[in-house]
Amino acid sequence: MKDPDWPEGYGRRMLGEVGSTNAEGLRLARDLARPTWVFAARQLAGRARRGRVWSDPVGNFAASLVLRPAEAPGQAALRSFVSSLALHDALSAIVPGAALSVKWPNDVLLSGGKLAGILLEASSTASRMEHLVIGIGVNLAAVPPQVDGAVAPVDLRTQTGAEITPERFLYHLAAAYAAREAVFVAEGFAPIRAAWLDRAARLGQPIVARRMQGETHGIFETIDAEGHLVLSTPQGREAIPAADVFFSGGAA
Incomplete structure (x- = not known):
């Protein structure tokens, strides 16, 4: 190479x-x-x-x-x-x-x-x-x-x-x-x-976004024009600017 x-x-x-x-x-x-x-x-x-x-x-x-x-x-x-x-x-x-x-x-x-x-x-x-x-x-x-x-x-x-x-x-x-x-x-x-x-991992799949004030469960839908993580949740779409992402099994 x-x-x-x-x-x-x-x-x-x-x-x-x-x-x-x-x-x-x-x-x-x-x-x-x-x-x-x-x-x-x-x-x-x-x-x-x-x-x-x-x-x-x-x-x-x-x-x-x-x-x-x-x-x-x-x-x-x-x-x-x-x-x-x-x-x-x-x-x-x-x-x-x-x-x-x-x-x-x-x-x-x-x-x-x-x-x-x-x-x-x-x-x-x-x-x-x-x-x-x-x-x-x-x-x-x-x-x-x-x-x-x-x-x-x-x-x-x-x-x-x-x-x-x-x-x-x-x-x-x-x-x-x-x-x-x-x-x-x-x-x-x-x-x-x-x-x-x-190239995104777990796109279209359930993930957890964990922040200091709590966590949000949802489907990883996309990232928006500002790079925010967009989740589809039972309460609607949510754009998250900063968080730790966890996959099934709890790994961040």
Whole structure:
């Protein structure tokens, strides 16, 4: 398998060991003149959504993309879908035919297990977003510890036999992301939304959206133009901007 060329217009910082690639990306952001990937061979204090810990065994992938979005914060945040599509693209190119899917709002699944996660963080002023940092972790070679209640993690090597180093995977992901980003900038969210829905896990099936104030049971109908999860419930359609999604059996 030939690795793709590095995408034009994107920089990269290749680091040995950091606490968090997202934290490092936020620290470096003001000095970066163009979109830049911050890669770490080892990430010691990775983080996930809602303050959770992201574990990175040796051989797994950890990197963050630092951007300076031109859009309003809500539109810029739709890059969680751009990122998950790019991950799906890169992984599909490495392992054609693999049973990959995307899980709202920002995970990639392989054969129903959690293969990759995405965390968006931003630096902003009162009026605008200054930088967006997209952190991405992929279980390429080893399964991290399972978080209670979450979808069981899987790794690419065990599930498919594919072996790829984190450094090589960065080239595949960076190229895939640049292609999806170009579509997002030129055409907006609509084509990203359509492509994401084509790959969505549990579309048309019962799921549970759990929030701090309670949970909503319903049929996963779609995502709307703002990226909100839309459920069909006995009380009618409900658009949910943020939640943890649980499938049958209780896994998030």
